[in-house]
Amino acid sequence: MLFSSAQAEPSKAPRPLRILVCDDDRDTALTLTMILRDEGHEVTAVHAGRNVLNAVIRGANLDVIVLDINLPDVSGWQVAQTLRARGTKRPLLIGISGVYKTGADEALANASGFDHYLVKPCAPADLLKLLKPLSYRGT
Secondary structure, eight states, rough: OOOOHHHOHHHHHHHHOOEEEEEHHHHHHHHHHHHHTTTEEEEEEESSSHHHHHHTTTTOOEEEEEEESOOOOHHHHHHHHHHHHHHHHEEEEEEEEEEOOHHHHHHHHHHHSEEEESSSSSSSHHHHHHHHHHHHOOO
């Protein structure tokens, strides 16, 4: 009996990612959470930058943080800089903003430590495309 290579190899199904969404606009946070959960990811939403920092300090094992830039307490820029100052490239940081939309804003995001930057409203497919390579990596 002959087996195809697909039958001989174990399936390479995507793994669910642990994602924290932070946006002070509750509708945006809820929408992103629902989209990501529908894709099978474990998602928590918070609405302030300090909540992101607290989660990381408490040792949350996150794969991805989707972080609004224009937050009322601690800006997304500051959160990203604080997280990257810890000397790690994990979790993946995706900045998102409906206010800061220029090329200079994207450059500032990169300088602050973000891995990716999306402008609101972003297409769900654009966000999912950024997550896809990570969900197929080893745990």
